[in-house]
Amino acid sequence: MATAPLSRLCIHTITTKPLALPAAAKAYRDLGAAGITVWRESLKPLGIKESARILTDSGLKVVSLCRTGFFPAISESDRQKALDDNRLAIDEAAAICAPLVVLVCGAVPGIPLAEARRQITDGIAAIIPHAAKAGVKLGIEPLHPMYADSRSAISTLSQANDIIEELRSPHVGVTIDVYHVWWDDQLESQIARAGRARSIFSYHVCDWRSPTRDLLLDRGIMGEGCIPLRQIRSWIENAGFDGMIEVEIFSNDFWQLDQLQFLKRLKSAYLEYA
Amino acid sequence: MATAPLSRLCIHTITTKPLALPAAAKAYRDLGAAGITVWRESLKPLGIKESARILTDSGLKVVSLCRTGFFPAISESDRQKALDDNRLAIDEAAAICAPLVVLVCGAVPGIPLAEARRQITDGIAAIIPHAAKAGVKLGIEPLHPMYADSRSAISTLSQANDIIEELRSPHVGVTIDVYHVWWDDQLESQIARAGRARSIFSYHVCDWRSPTRDLLLDRGIMGEGCIPLRQIRSWIENAGFDGMIEVEIFSNDFWQLDQLQFLKRLKSAYLEYA
Numbered sequence: 001m002a003t004a005p006l007s008r009l010c011i012h013t014i015t016t017k018p019l020a021l022p023a024a025a026k027a028y029r030d031l032g033a034a035g036i037t038v039w040r041e042s043l044k045p046l047g048i049k050e051s052a053r054i055l056t057d058s059g060l061k062v063v064s065l066c067r068t069g070f071f072p073a074i075s076e077s078d079r080q081k082a083l084d085d086n087r088l089a090i091d092e093a094a095a096i097c098a099p100l101v102v103l104v105c106g107a108v109p110g111i112p113l114a115e116a117r118r119q120i121t122d123g124i125a126a127i128i129p130h131a132a133k134a135g136v137k138l139g140i141e142p143l144h145p146m147y148a149d150s151r152s153a154i155s156t157l158s159q160a161n162d163i164i165e166e167l168r169s170p171h172v173g174v175t176i177d178v179y180h181v182w183w184d185d186q187l188e189s190q191i192a193r194a195g196r197a198r199s200i201f202s203y204h205v206c207d208w209r210s211p212t213r214d215l216l217l218d219r220g221i222m223g224e225g226c227i228p229l230r231q232i233r234s235w236i237e238n239a240g241f242d243g244m245i246e247v248e249i250f251s252n253d254f255w256q257l258d259q260l261q262f263l264k265r266l267k268s269a270y271l272e273y274a
Numbered sequence: 275m276a277t278a279p280l281s282r283l284c285i286h287t288i289t290t291k292p293l294a295l296p297a298a299a300k301a302y303r304d305l306g307a308a309g310i311t312v313w314r315e316s317l318k319p320l321g322i323k324e325s326a327r328i329l330t331d332s333g334l335k336v337v338s339l340c341r342t343g344f345f346p347a348i349s350e351s352d353r354q355k356a357l358d359d360n361r362l363a364i365d366e367a368a369a370i371c372a373p374l375v376v377l378v379c380g381a382v383p384g385i386p387l388a389e390a391r392r393q394i395t396d397g398i399a400a401i402i403p404h405a406a407k408a409g410v411k412l413g414i415e416p417l418h419p420m421y422a423d424s425r426s427a428i429s430t431l432s433q434a435n436d437i438i439e440e441l442r443s444p445h446v447g448v449t450i451d452v453y454h455v456w457w458d459d460q461l462e463s464q465i466a467r468a469g470r471a472r473s474i475f476s477y478h479v480c481d482w483r484s485p486t487r488d489l490l491l492d493r494g495i496m497g498e499g500c501i502p503l504r505q506i507r508s509w510i511e512n513a514g515f516d517g518m519i520e521v522e523i524f525s526n527d528f529w530q531l532d533q534l535q536f537l538k539r540l541k542s543a544y545l546e547y548a
Contacts, residue, residue: 109499113457145419146420148457149482149500150484155457183387183429184429185429185430185433208423210383211489212420212423212489215487226423228386
Protein backbone atom coordinates (compact mmCIF):
# COMPACT_ATOMS: atom_id res chain seq x y z
CA MET A 1 0.00 0.00 0.00
CA ALA A 2 1.23 3.48 -0.88
CA THR A 3 2.91 5.66 1.71
CA ALA A 4 0.69 8.45 2.97
CA PRO A 5 1.88 11.70 1.38
CA LEU A 6 2.86 14.75 3.43
CA SER A 7 0.08 16.59 1.62
CA ARG A 8 -2.34 14.61 3.79
CA LEU A 9 -0.51 15.06 7.10
CA CYS A 10 -2.48 17.03 9.65
CA ILE A 11 -1.41 17.47 13.26
CA HIS A 12 -3.58 18.12 16.31
CA THR A 13 -2.40 20.94 18.52
CA ILE A 14 -2.88 18.64 21.55
CA THR A 15 -0.18 16.39 20.07
CA THR A 16 2.35 19.12 20.80
CA LYS A 17 0.57 20.48 23.83
CA PRO A 18 3.58 22.44 25.16
CA LEU A 19 3.63 24.60 22.00
CA ALA A 20 1.42 27.67 21.87
CA LEU A 21 -0.61 28.06 18.69
CA PRO A 22 1.81 30.33 16.80
CA ALA A 23 4.76 28.03 17.50
CA ALA A 24 2.72 24.94 16.65
CA ALA A 25 1.49 26.36 13.34
CA LYS A 26 5.02 27.41 12.34
CA ALA A 27 6.48 24.05 13.35
CA TYR A 28 3.87 22.04 11.44
CA ARG A 29 4.40 24.19 8.37
CA ASP A 30 8.18 23.90 8.61
CA LEU A 31 7.78 20.13 8.91
CA GLY A 32 5.89 20.02 5.64
CA ALA A 33 2.52 19.15 7.11
CA ALA A 34 -0.53 20.38 5.26
CA GLY A 35 -3.16 20.62 7.93
CA ILE A 36 -3.84 21.52 11.53
CA THR A 37 -6.64 20.48 13.85
CA VAL A 38 -7.08 23.00 16.60
CA TRP A 39 -7.99 22.11 20.14
CA ARG A 40 -10.14 24.75 21.77
CA GLU A 41 -7.66 25.26 24.59
CA SER A 42 -5.13 26.40 21.97
CA LEU A 43 -7.41 29.32 21.11
CA LYS A 44 -7.63 30.68 24.63
CA PRO A 45 -4.29 32.48 25.10
CA LEU A 46 -4.66 34.75 22.07
CA GLY A 47 -8.39 34.71 21.58
CA ILE A 48 -10.34 33.64 18.50
CA LYS A 49 -9.62 36.61 16.26
CA GLU A 50 -5.84 36.64 16.63
CA SER A 51 -5.73 32.83 16.52
CA ALA A 52 -7.72 32.89 13.29
CA ARG A 53 -5.25 35.36 11.78
CA ILE A 54 -2.30 33.17 12.75
CA LEU A 55 -3.97 30.14 11.22
CA THR A 56 -4.78 31.94 7.98
CA ASP A 57 -1.24 33.29 7.73
CA SER A 58 0.23 29.85 8.38
CA GLY A 59 -0.98 28.51 5.06
CA LEU A 60 -2.09 25.33 6.82
CA LYS A 61 -5.52 23.95 6.11
CA VAL A 62 -7.61 24.03 9.27
CA VAL A 63 -9.13 20.56 9.29
CA SER A 64 -11.29 20.59 12.37
CA LEU A 65 -11.91 22.02 15.81
CA CYS A 66 -11.65 19.63 18.76
CA ARG A 67 -13.89 19.29 20.63
CA THR A 68 -17.37 19.61 22.00
CA GLY A 69 -20.28 17.23 22.58
CA PHE A 70 -20.83 15.88 26.11
CA PHE A 71 -24.59 15.92 25.61
CA PRO A 72 -25.93 13.64 28.37
CA ALA A 73 -26.70 15.13 31.75
CA ILE A 74 -28.95 14.38 34.68
CA SER A 75 -30.81 17.70 34.54
CA GLU A 76 -32.51 19.44 31.67
CA SER A 77 -30.65 22.66 32.49
CA ASP A 78 -27.30 20.91 32.20
CA ARG A 79 -28.34 19.47 28.86
CA GLN A 80 -29.20 22.98 27.71
CA LYS A 81 -25.80 24.22 28.89
CA ALA A 82 -24.18 21.49 26.81
CA LEU A 83 -26.12 22.63 23.75
CA ASP A 84 -24.98 26.20 24.35
CA ASP A 85 -21.37 25.07 24.50
CA ASN A 86 -21.84 23.10 21.30
CA ARG A 87 -23.22 26.17 19.52
CA LEU A 88 -20.29 28.19 20.84
CA ALA A 89 -17.85 25.60 19.49
CA ILE A 90 -19.56 25.76 16.10
CA ASP A 91 -19.12 29.54 16.10
CA GLU A 92 -15.46 29.16 17.06
CA ALA A 93 -14.97 26.67 14.22
CA ALA A 94 -16.57 29.04 11.74
CA ALA A 95 -14.36 31.86 13.01
CA ILE A 96 -11.17 29.91 12.34
CA CYS A 97 -12.51 28.51 9.04
CA ALA A 98 -12.62 24.95 10.36
CA PRO A 99 -15.21 23.03 8.33
CA LEU A 100 -15.74 20.44 11.06
CA VAL A 101 -16.29 20.17 14.80
CA VAL A 102 -15.46 16.86 16.46
CA LEU A 103 -18.02 15.54 18.95
CA VAL A 104 -16.99 13.55 21.99
CA CYS A 105 -20.53 12.62 22.76
CA GLY A 106 -20.44 12.20 26.53
CA ALA A 107 -21.57 9.76 29.20
CA VAL A 108 -22.44 10.18 32.84
CA PRO A 109 -22.02 7.46 35.46
CA GLY A 110 -25.53 6.56 36.53
CA ILE A 111 -27.25 7.41 33.26
CA PRO A 112 -27.93 4.11 31.47
CA LEU A 113 -25.99 3.93 28.22
CA ALA A 114 -29.11 3.51 26.08
CA GLU A 115 -30.61 6.63 27.66
CA ALA A 116 -27.33 8.50 27.18
CA ARG A 117 -27.39 7.59 23.50
CA ARG A 118 -30.95 8.90 23.28
CA GLN A 119 -29.83 12.19 24.81
CA ILE A 120 -26.85 12.33 22.45
CA THR A 121 -29.04 11.83 19.39
CA ASP A 122 -31.48 14.49 20.60
CA GLY A 123 -28.62 16.85 21.41
CA ILE A 124 -27.04 16.52 17.97
CA ALA A 125 -30.43 17.00 16.35
CA ALA A 126 -30.85 20.21 18.33
CA ILE A 127 -27.61 21.76 17.09
CA ILE A 128 -27.87 20.77 13.42
CA PRO A 129 -29.63 24.01 12.41
CA HIS A 130 -26.88 26.07 14.02
CA ALA A 131 -24.20 23.98 12.32
CA ALA A 132 -25.93 24.22 8.96
CA LYS A 133 -26.22 27.99 9.21
CA ALA A 134 -22.54 28.29 10.15
CA GLY A 135 -21.46 25.95 7.38
CA VAL A 136 -19.75 23.66 9.90
CA LYS A 137 -20.12 19.89 9.93
CA LEU A 138 -20.33 17.66 13.00
CA GLY A 139 -18.19 14.53 13.35
CA ILE A 140 -19.37 11.92 15.84
CA GLU A 141 -16.26 10.25 17.22
CA PRO A 142 -16.83 6.83 18.75
CA LEU A 143 -14.64 6.49 21.83
CA HIS A 144 -13.02 3.32 23.15
CA PRO A 145 -15.29 1.30 25.49
CA MET A 146 -12.91 2.09 28.35
CA TYR A 147 -14.41 5.60 28.24
CA ALA A 148 -18.04 4.44 28.34
CA ASP A 149 -18.43 5.46 31.97
CA SER A 150 -17.88 9.18 31.67
CA ARG A 151 -16.73 10.26 28.20
CA SER A 152 -18.81 8.58 25.53
CA ALA A 153 -21.78 6.25 25.35
CA ILE A 154 -20.88 5.92 21.67
CA SER A 155 -18.32 3.12 21.86
CA THR A 156 -18.47 1.71 18.35
CA LEU A 157 -18.64 2.95 14.80
CA SER A 158 -21.83 0.94 14.47
CA GLN A 159 -23.51 3.12 17.10
CA ALA A 160 -22.29 6.29 15.41
CA ASN A 161 -23.60 5.05 12.07
CA ASP A 162 -26.97 4.28 13.66
CA ILE A 163 -27.28 7.87 14.87
CA ILE A 164 -26.28 9.22 11.47
CA GLU A 165 -28.92 7.08 9.79
CA GLU A 166 -31.52 8.28 12.24
CA LEU A 167 -30.67 11.95 11.81
CA ARG A 168 -30.31 11.89 8.00
CA SER A 169 -28.44 15.17 7.82
CA PRO A 170 -25.56 15.93 5.46
CA HIS A 171 -24.06 17.93 8.32
CA VAL A 172 -23.56 14.90 10.57
CA GLY A 173 -20.95 12.25 9.97
CA VAL A 174 -18.21 10.30 11.74
CA THR A 175 -14.70 10.97 12.92
CA ILE A 176 -12.82 7.69 12.96
CA ASP A 177 -9.90 7.48 15.37
CA VAL A 178 -7.98 4.22 15.17
CA TYR A 179 -7.19 4.31 18.89
CA HIS A 180 -10.84 3.89 19.77
CA VAL A 181 -12.00 1.38 17.20
CA TRP A 182 -9.07 -0.78 16.13
CA TRP A 183 -10.17 -3.77 18.26
CA ASP A 184 -13.68 -3.97 16.75
CA ASP A 185 -14.39 -6.95 14.51
CA GLN A 186 -17.11 -4.90 12.81
CA LEU A 187 -14.71 -2.12 11.87
CA GLU A 188 -14.24 -2.91 8.20
CA SER A 189 -17.95 -3.38 7.54
CA GLN A 190 -18.90 -0.28 9.51
CA ILE A 191 -16.33 1.83 7.67
CA ALA A 192 -17.85 0.61 4.43
CA ARG A 193 -21.32 1.49 5.74
CA ALA A 194 -20.16 4.99 6.66
CA GLY A 195 -18.57 5.31 3.23
CA ARG A 196 -21.83 4.39 1.49
CA ALA A 197 -23.52 7.14 3.49
CA ARG A 198 -20.71 9.56 2.48
CA SER A 199 -20.33 10.31 6.14
CA ILE A 200 -16.63 9.75 6.86
CA PHE A 201 -15.68 13.29 7.79
CA SER A 202 -12.26 12.78 9.37
CA TYR A 203 -9.62 10.23 10.31
CA HIS A 204 -7.26 10.23 13.32
CA VAL A 205 -4.17 8.07 13.83
CA CYS A 206 -1.78 7.17 16.62
CA ASP A 207 -0.95 3.74 18.09
CA TRP A 208 -1.83 1.47 21.03
CA ARG A 209 1.14 0.79 23.29
CA SER A 210 1.69 -2.54 25.06
CA PRO A 211 1.56 -2.13 27.93
CA THR A 212 -0.62 0.97 28.07
CA ARG A 213 0.27 2.64 31.35
CA ASP A 214 -2.51 5.20 31.58
CA LEU A 215 -6.10 5.13 30.36
CA LEU A 216 -5.89 8.59 28.86
CA LEU A 217 -2.38 9.92 28.39
CA ASP A 218 -0.29 7.06 27.04
CA ARG A 219 -1.04 6.91 23.36
CA GLY A 220 1.74 5.68 21.13
CA ILE A 221 3.24 7.14 18.00
CA MET A 222 2.45 5.31 14.78
CA GLY A 223 4.44 2.09 14.53
CA GLU A 224 5.18 1.52 18.19
CA GLY A 225 1.95 -0.31 18.91
CA CYS A 226 -0.37 -3.00 17.62
CA ILE A 227 -2.90 -1.05 15.56
CA PRO A 228 -2.95 -2.25 11.92
CA LEU A 229 -2.74 1.30 10.58
CA ARG A 230 -2.19 0.50 6.92
CA GLN A 231 -5.04 -1.97 6.90
CA ILE A 232 -7.46 0.47 8.48
CA ARG A 233 -6.38 3.22 6.09
CA SER A 234 -7.01 0.87 3.17
CA TRP A 235 -10.55 0.29 4.45
CA ILE A 236 -11.08 4.02 4.86
CA GLU A 237 -9.77 4.78 1.39
CA ASN A 238 -11.77 1.95 -0.16
CA ALA A 239 -14.76 3.60 1.43
CA GLY A 240 -13.99 6.76 -0.52
CA PHE A 241 -12.17 8.88 2.03
CA ASP A 242 -9.18 10.79 0.71
CA GLY A 243 -8.97 13.57 3.29
CA MET A 244 -6.32 14.42 5.83
CA ILE A 245 -4.64 11.86 8.06
CA GLU A 246 -4.63 13.53 11.44
CA VAL A 247 -2.07 12.69 14.09
CA GLU A 248 -3.67 12.99 17.51
CA ILE A 249 -1.51 11.76 20.38
CA PHE A 250 -2.03 12.43 24.07
CA SER A 251 1.10 11.35 25.85
CA ASN A 252 2.74 12.45 29.05
CA ASP A 253 5.96 11.00 27.69
CA PHE A 254 5.96 12.83 24.38
CA TRP A 255 4.90 16.13 25.92
CA GLN A 256 8.09 16.06 27.94
CA LEU A 257 10.32 15.88 24.87
CA ASP A 258 11.66 18.76 22.83
CA GLN A 259 8.61 19.27 20.63
CA LEU A 260 10.51 20.10 17.45
CA GLN A 261 12.54 16.91 17.78
CA PHE A 262 9.35 15.00 18.52
CA LEU A 263 7.74 16.42 15.38
CA LYS A 264 10.62 15.11 13.26
CA ARG A 265 10.03 11.68 14.77
CA LEU A 266 6.31 12.05 14.16
CA LYS A 267 6.91 12.84 10.49
CA SER A 268 9.09 9.74 10.04
CA ALA A 269 6.53 7.58 11.81
CA TYR A 270 3.77 9.02 9.66
CA LEU A 271 5.65 8.29 6.45
CA GLU A 272 6.61 4.80 7.54
CA TYR A 273 3.48 3.53 9.25
CA ALA A 274 0.36 5.69 8.79
CA MET B 275 -35.53 -7.70 41.58
CA ALA B 276 -34.73 -10.10 44.41
CA THR B 277 -31.55 -9.70 46.44
CA ALA B 278 -28.95 -12.26 45.55
CA PRO B 279 -28.86 -14.87 48.34
CA LEU B 280 -25.70 -15.72 50.25
CA SER B 281 -26.16 -19.26 48.98
CA ARG B 282 -25.01 -17.95 45.60
CA LEU B 283 -22.06 -15.91 46.83
CA CYS B 284 -18.71 -17.14 45.58
CA ILE B 285 -15.44 -15.29 46.10
CA HIS B 286 -12.28 -15.42 44.00
CA THR B 287 -9.11 -15.93 45.95
CA ILE B 288 -7.53 -13.06 43.97
CA THR B 289 -10.12 -10.76 45.53
CA THR B 290 -8.39 -11.25 48.86
CA LYS B 291 -4.94 -11.71 47.42
CA PRO B 292 -3.09 -11.14 50.73
CA LEU B 293 -4.82 -14.16 52.30
CA ALA B 294 -3.27 -17.59 51.81
CA LEU B 295 -5.66 -20.32 50.75
CA PRO B 296 -6.43 -21.72 54.23
CA ALA B 297 -7.18 -18.27 55.63
CA ALA B 298 -9.23 -17.32 52.58
CA ALA B 299 -11.32 -20.49 52.73
CA LYS B 300 -12.00 -20.05 56.45
CA ALA B 301 -12.86 -16.37 56.01
CA TYR B 302 -15.27 -16.98 53.12
CA ARG B 303 -16.96 -19.75 55.09
CA ASP B 304 -17.22 -17.60 58.22
CA LEU B 305 -18.72 -14.85 56.09
CA GLY B 306 -21.49 -17.18 54.96
CA ALA B 307 -20.34 -17.47 51.36
CA ALA B 308 -21.10 -20.72 49.57
CA GLY B 309 -18.41 -20.93 46.93
CA ILE B 310 -14.79 -20.28 46.14
CA THR B 311 -13.03 -19.79 42.83
CA VAL B 312 -9.39 -20.61 43.14
CA TRP B 313 -6.64 -18.76 41.33
CA ARG B 314 -3.77 -21.02 40.39
CA GLU B 315 -1.27 -18.92 42.31
CA SER B 316 -3.23 -19.76 45.48
CA LEU B 317 -2.39 -23.41 44.99
CA LYS B 318 1.35 -22.93 44.84
CA PRO B 319 2.34 -22.45 48.49
CA LEU B 320 0.83 -25.73 49.75
CA GLY B 321 0.68 -27.70 46.52
CA ILE B 322 -2.32 -29.25 44.86
CA LYS B 323 -2.90 -32.15 47.23
CA GLU B 324 -2.89 -30.19 50.48
CA SER B 325 -4.82 -27.35 48.86
CA ALA B 326 -7.46 -29.82 47.69
CA ARG B 327 -7.79 -31.18 51.23
CA ILE B 328 -8.26 -27.68 52.63
CA LEU B 329 -10.90 -26.91 50.03
CA THR B 330 -12.79 -30.13 50.72
CA ASP B 331 -12.67 -29.54 54.47
CA SER B 332 -13.88 -25.96 54.05
CA GLY B 333 -17.31 -27.07 52.94
CA LEU B 334 -17.22 -24.45 50.22
CA LYS B 335 -18.22 -25.39 46.71
CA VAL B 336 -15.24 -25.00 44.38
CA VAL B 337 -16.78 -23.15 41.46
CA SER B 338 -13.88 -22.78 39.08
CA LEU B 339 -10.15 -22.57 38.60
CA CYS B 340 -8.73 -19.31 37.23
CA ARG B 341 -7.08 -19.27 34.79
CA THR B 342 -5.45 -20.56 31.68
CA GLY B 343 -5.82 -19.92 27.96
CA PHE B 344 -3.37 -17.54 26.25
CA PHE B 345 -3.47 -19.62 23.09
CA PRO B 346 -2.05 -17.30 20.39
CA ALA B 347 1.68 -17.24 19.84
CA ILE B 348 4.07 -16.42 17.03
CA SER B 349 5.69 -19.85 16.96
CA GLU B 350 4.16 -23.29 16.76
CA SER B 351 6.27 -24.41 19.72
CA ASP B 352 4.91 -21.61 21.89
CA ARG B 353 1.39 -22.57 20.90
CA GLN B 354 2.15 -26.15 21.96
CA LYS B 355 3.50 -24.90 25.28
CA ALA B 356 0.24 -23.03 25.78
CA LEU B 357 -1.73 -26.22 25.14
CA ASP B 358 0.42 -28.07 27.68
CA ASP B 359 -0.30 -25.41 30.28
CA ASN B 360 -3.99 -25.64 29.51
CA ARG B 361 -3.94 -29.41 30.01
CA LEU B 362 -2.08 -28.90 33.28
CA ALA B 363 -4.70 -26.41 34.43
CA ILE B 364 -7.45 -28.90 33.60
CA ASP B 365 -5.66 -31.51 35.71
CA GLU B 366 -5.32 -29.04 38.57
CA ALA B 367 -9.03 -28.24 38.34
CA ALA B 368 -9.92 -31.91 38.45
CA ALA B 369 -7.63 -32.40 41.46
CA ILE B 370 -9.42 -29.70 43.47
CA CYS B 371 -12.86 -30.80 42.21
CA ALA B 372 -13.41 -27.60 40.24
CA PRO B 373 -15.90 -28.35 37.46
CA LEU B 374 -14.71 -25.42 35.34
CA VAL B 375 -11.55 -23.76 34.12
CA VAL B 376 -11.76 -20.13 33.02
CA LEU B 377 -10.01 -19.24 29.77
CA VAL B 378 -8.40 -15.86 29.24
CA CYS B 379 -7.88 -16.52 25.59
CA GLY B 380 -4.81 -14.42 24.85
CA ALA B 381 -3.55 -11.93 22.27
CA VAL B 382 -0.11 -10.99 21.09
CA PRO B 383 0.84 -7.56 19.77
CA GLY B 384 1.61 -8.07 16.09
CA ILE B 385 -0.67 -11.05 15.56
CA PRO B 386 -3.78 -9.73 13.77
CA LEU B 387 -6.86 -10.16 15.91
CA ALA B 388 -8.68 -12.32 13.38
CA GLU B 389 -5.66 -14.65 13.22
CA ALA B 390 -5.45 -14.69 17.02
CA ARG B 391 -9.09 -15.74 17.19
CA ARG B 392 -8.37 -18.52 14.71
CA GLN B 393 -5.51 -19.74 16.93
CA ILE B 394 -7.76 -19.49 19.99
CA THR B 395 -10.48 -21.58 18.38
CA ASP B 396 -7.95 -24.18 17.27
CA GLY B 397 -6.35 -24.19 20.72
CA ILE B 398 -9.62 -24.76 22.51
CA ALA B 399 -10.53 -27.51 20.05
CA ALA B 400 -7.22 -29.19 20.82
CA ILE B 401 -7.82 -29.35 24.58
CA ILE B 402 -11.48 -30.41 24.52
CA PRO B 403 -10.65 -34.16 24.63
CA HIS B 404 -8.49 -33.64 27.71
CA ALA B 405 -11.21 -31.55 29.38
CA ALA B 406 -13.88 -34.11 28.55
CA LYS B 407 -11.80 -36.94 29.98
CA ALA B 408 -11.15 -34.96 33.16
CA GLY B 409 -14.79 -33.96 33.51
CA VAL B 410 -13.84 -30.29 33.51
CA LYS B 411 -15.60 -27.64 31.47
CA LEU B 412 -13.99 -24.66 29.73
CA GLY B 413 -15.36 -21.14 30.11
CA ILE B 414 -14.36 -18.60 27.45
CA GLU B 415 -14.22 -15.23 29.18
CA PRO B 416 -14.49 -12.24 26.84
CA LEU B 417 -12.15 -9.52 28.08
CA HIS B 418 -12.66 -5.77 27.81
CA PRO B 419 -11.41 -4.29 24.51
CA MET B 420 -8.73 -2.42 26.45
CA TYR B 421 -7.01 -5.81 26.77
CA ALA B 422 -7.18 -6.65 23.06
CA ASP B 423 -3.49 -5.92 22.57
CA SER B 424 -2.00 -8.58 24.81
CA ARG B 425 -4.61 -10.43 26.90
CA SER B 426 -7.56 -11.40 24.77
CA ALA B 427 -8.58 -11.17 21.15
CA ILE B 428 -12.03 -12.19 22.40
CA SER B 429 -13.44 -8.78 23.32
CA THR B 430 -17.17 -9.41 23.13
CA LEU B 431 -19.66 -12.05 24.17
CA SER B 432 -20.65 -12.25 20.51
CA GLN B 433 -17.16 -13.46 19.60
CA ALA B 434 -17.20 -16.03 22.39
CA ASN B 435 -20.61 -17.26 21.26
CA ASP B 436 -19.30 -17.57 17.71
CA ILE B 437 -16.50 -19.85 18.86
CA ILE B 438 -18.87 -21.94 20.93
CA GLU B 439 -21.15 -22.38 17.94
CA GLU B 440 -18.23 -23.40 15.80
CA LEU B 441 -16.89 -25.94 18.30
CA ARG B 442 -20.28 -27.45 19.23
CA SER B 443 -18.99 -29.08 22.39
CA PRO B 444 -20.94 -29.37 25.65
CA HIS B 445 -17.61 -28.80 27.40
CA VAL B 446 -17.15 -25.27 26.06
CA GLY B 447 -19.19 -22.30 27.22
CA VAL B 448 -18.81 -18.73 28.41
CA THR B 449 -17.76 -17.00 31.59
CA ILE B 450 -19.47 -13.63 31.72
CA ASP B 451 -17.70 -10.95 33.75
CA VAL B 452 -19.61 -7.69 33.97
CA TYR B 453 -16.40 -5.66 34.07
CA HIS B 454 -15.52 -6.71 30.56
CA VAL B 455 -18.87 -6.57 28.82
CA TRP B 456 -21.11 -4.02 30.58
CA TRP B 457 -20.61 -1.35 27.87
CA ASP B 458 -21.71 -3.59 24.98
CA ASP B 459 -25.05 -2.74 23.37
CA GLN B 460 -25.31 -6.37 22.23
CA LEU B 461 -24.98 -7.73 25.76
CA GLU B 462 -28.62 -8.59 26.43
CA SER B 463 -29.11 -10.34 23.09
CA GLN B 464 -25.80 -12.19 23.34
CA ILE B 465 -26.59 -13.37 26.87
CA ALA B 466 -29.89 -14.69 25.53
CA ARG B 467 -28.02 -16.41 22.70
CA ALA B 468 -25.62 -18.05 25.15
CA GLY B 469 -28.61 -19.10 27.25
CA ARG B 470 -30.28 -20.79 24.31
CA ALA B 471 -27.07 -22.72 23.73
CA ARG B 472 -27.03 -23.64 27.46
CA SER B 473 -23.50 -22.32 27.52
CA ILE B 474 -23.46 -19.80 30.37
CA PHE B 475 -21.02 -21.55 32.67
CA SER B 476 -20.18 -18.80 35.16
CA TYR B 477 -20.81 -15.20 36.14
CA HIS B 478 -18.40 -12.67 37.67
CA VAL B 479 -19.25 -9.34 39.29
CA CYS B 480 -17.45 -6.22 40.49
CA ASP B 481 -17.90 -2.61 39.39
CA TRP B 482 -16.35 0.02 37.09
CA ARG B 483 -14.96 3.01 38.98
CA SER B 484 -15.08 6.57 37.62
CA PRO B 485 -12.36 7.52 37.22
CA THR B 486 -10.56 4.22 36.71
CA ARG B 487 -6.98 4.91 37.69
CA ASP B 488 -5.31 1.76 36.42
CA LEU B 489 -6.11 -0.48 33.46
CA LEU B 490 -5.75 -3.65 35.50
CA LEU B 491 -5.82 -3.17 39.25
CA ASP B 492 -8.54 -0.64 39.99
CA ARG B 493 -11.77 -2.60 39.88
CA GLY B 494 -14.54 -1.36 42.11
CA ILE B 495 -16.70 -3.16 44.63
CA MET B 496 -20.32 -3.65 43.63
CA GLY B 497 -22.26 -0.41 43.92
CA GLU B 498 -19.41 2.06 43.69
CA GLY B 499 -19.38 2.22 39.92
CA CYS B 500 -21.61 2.51 36.88
CA ILE B 501 -22.24 -1.13 35.92
CA PRO B 502 -25.99 -1.93 35.94
CA LEU B 503 -25.48 -5.10 37.99
CA ARG B 504 -29.11 -5.92 38.72
CA GLN B 505 -30.07 -5.45 35.10
CA ILE B 506 -27.30 -7.71 33.84
CA ARG B 507 -28.16 -10.35 36.45
CA SER B 508 -31.79 -10.25 35.32
CA TRP B 509 -30.64 -10.92 31.74
CA ILE B 510 -28.44 -13.78 32.93
CA GLU B 511 -31.21 -15.31 35.00
CA ASN B 512 -33.76 -14.86 32.23
CA ALA B 513 -31.31 -16.82 30.09
CA GLY B 514 -31.57 -19.70 32.56
CA PHE B 515 -28.47 -19.23 34.68
CA ASP B 516 -28.96 -19.83 38.39
CA GLY B 517 -25.40 -20.60 39.42
CA MET B 518 -22.99 -18.81 41.68
CA ILE B 519 -22.42 -15.06 41.58
CA GLU B 520 -18.66 -14.73 41.79
CA VAL B 521 -16.98 -11.66 43.19
CA GLU B 522 -13.71 -11.07 41.36
CA ILE B 523 -11.99 -7.80 42.20
CA PHE B 524 -8.40 -6.84 41.43
CA SER B 525 -7.65 -3.71 43.37
CA ASN B 526 -4.45 -2.29 44.77
CA ASP B 527 -6.61 -0.28 47.14
CA PHE B 528 -8.62 -3.17 48.54
CA TRP B 529 -5.59 -5.43 48.85
CA GLN B 530 -4.12 -2.92 51.28
CA LEU B 531 -7.08 -3.12 53.65
CA ASP B 532 -7.59 -5.56 56.49
CA GLN B 533 -9.01 -8.43 54.44
CA LEU B 534 -11.55 -9.60 57.01
CA GLN B 535 -12.97 -6.09 57.26
CA PHE B 536 -12.98 -5.86 53.48
CA LEU B 537 -14.89 -9.14 53.26
CA LYS B 538 -17.62 -7.73 55.51
CA ARG B 539 -17.90 -4.76 53.18
CA LEU B 540 -17.93 -7.12 50.19
CA LYS B 541 -20.80 -9.10 51.71
CA SER B 542 -22.88 -5.95 52.27
CA ALA B 543 -22.15 -4.74 48.75
CA TYR B 544 -23.10 -8.15 47.37
CA LEU B 545 -26.41 -8.17 49.21
CA GLU B 546 -27.23 -4.60 48.27
CA TYR B 547 -26.07 -4.40 44.66
CA ALA B 548 -25.17 -7.71 43.02
